[in-house]
Amino acid sequence: xxxxxxxxxxxxxxxxxxLHITVVxxxxxxxxxxxxxxxxxxxxxxxxxxxxxxxxDALFGRRENIPVTVIVESAxxxxxxxxLVDAVRTVAAVPDEPAFTGTRFRAHVTMKRGxxxxxxxxxxxxxxxxxxxxxxxxxxxRSVLATxxxxxxxxxxxA
Numbered sequence: 407x408x409x410x411x412x413x414x415x416x417x418x419x420x421x422x423x424x425l426h427i428t429v430v431x432x433x434x435x436x437x438x439x440x441x442x443x444x445x446x447x448x449x450x451x452x453x454x455x456x457x458x459x460x461x462x463d464a465l466f467g468r469r470e471n472i473p474v475t476v477i478v479e480s481a482x483x484x485x486x487x488x489x490l491v492d493a494v495r496t497v498a499a500v501p502d503e504p505a506f507t508g509t510r511f512r513a514h515v516t517m518k519r520g521x522x523x524x525x526x527x528x529x530x531x532x533x534x535x536x537x538x539x540x541x542x543x544x545x546x547x548r549s550v551l552a553t554x555x556x557x558x559x560x561x562x563x564x565a
Contacts, residue, residue, distance in 0.1 A: 407426055407427045407429055407531045407533065407534055407535070408424050408425070408426045408533055408535050409424070409425040409426060409427075409515070409523070409529055409531075410424060410425070411532065411533050411553070411555075412424065412533065412535045412550045412553055413550065413553065414550055414551065414552055414553055415549070415550060416549070416550040417547055417548060417549040417550070418547050418548055419547040419548075420547055420548060421518065421519065422518070422519070422547070423516070423518055423548065425515055425516075425518070425521055425522070425523065426515065426535070427458070427477060427483075427513050427514065427515055427529075427531070428513075428514075429483075429486060429487050429490055429513075429534065430487070430490050430491055430494055431511075432539045433494060433498050433499075433500075434498065434499040434500060435494075435497045435498055435499055436497075436499050437497035439536065439538070439551040439552060440552070441497065442494065442497055442536055442551070442552070443536050443551060443552025443554070445493050445494060445496065445497060446490060446493065446494065446534055446536055446552065446554055447552075447554045448493070449489050449490055449492075449493035449494075450486070450489070450490070450534055450554050450556065452557070453486055453489075453556050453557065454556060454557045454558070454559050455530060455531060455532040455556040455557065455558060455559060456480070456482040456483070456530075456531055456556075457528050457529065457530045457531070458477050458478065458480045458482075458483055458513070458528075458529050458531060459477070459478045459480075459526060459527065459528055459529070460475045460476075460477060460478070460515065460523040460524060460525055460526060460527040460529060461475065461476045461477060461478040461525065462475070462476055462525065463475050463476075463525070464476050464514070466512075466514065466516075472516060473516070473517040473522075474514040474515060474516050474517060475514060475515045475517070475522060475523050475524075475525065476512055476513070476514045477512075477513035477514055477515065477529070480513070483513055483531075487511060487513070490534070515529075531556065532555060532556050532558075533553055533554065533555050533556060534553065534554040534556070535550050535552070535553045535554075536550070536551045536552040536553070537549070537550055537551065538550075538551050
């Protein structure tokens, strides 16, 4: 979930990821990107935008050397994460991979090149982006395969 909206077709180097909250861990799929995007859109079709808050800083990764800001636990974010994991699991090449079976999901924003979110910052989440996690050596970097805009709160009330 990017903190600033992305567009389908946007690309960026691995080191230049826009600030975002990962909702579904990387997974392998033989499905077409448009099919995965459609599954995500369907799963999030009634999801309204919502706000989360930045919490404490921490170190993540196997070596605990990746600086992040942990997101304060949020019921809407936890529900969306479970919904998306369940939906994407249907097209995963290995549906029992840790991306779907792990219970250690902790929403966070990784600090990148001096860019970060500050503790207690309110982060309004309005979009889901499906990003191709090409190998790090890929000169094209990462690319946005699909985006899904969440419903504005007023629009959901009118539906």
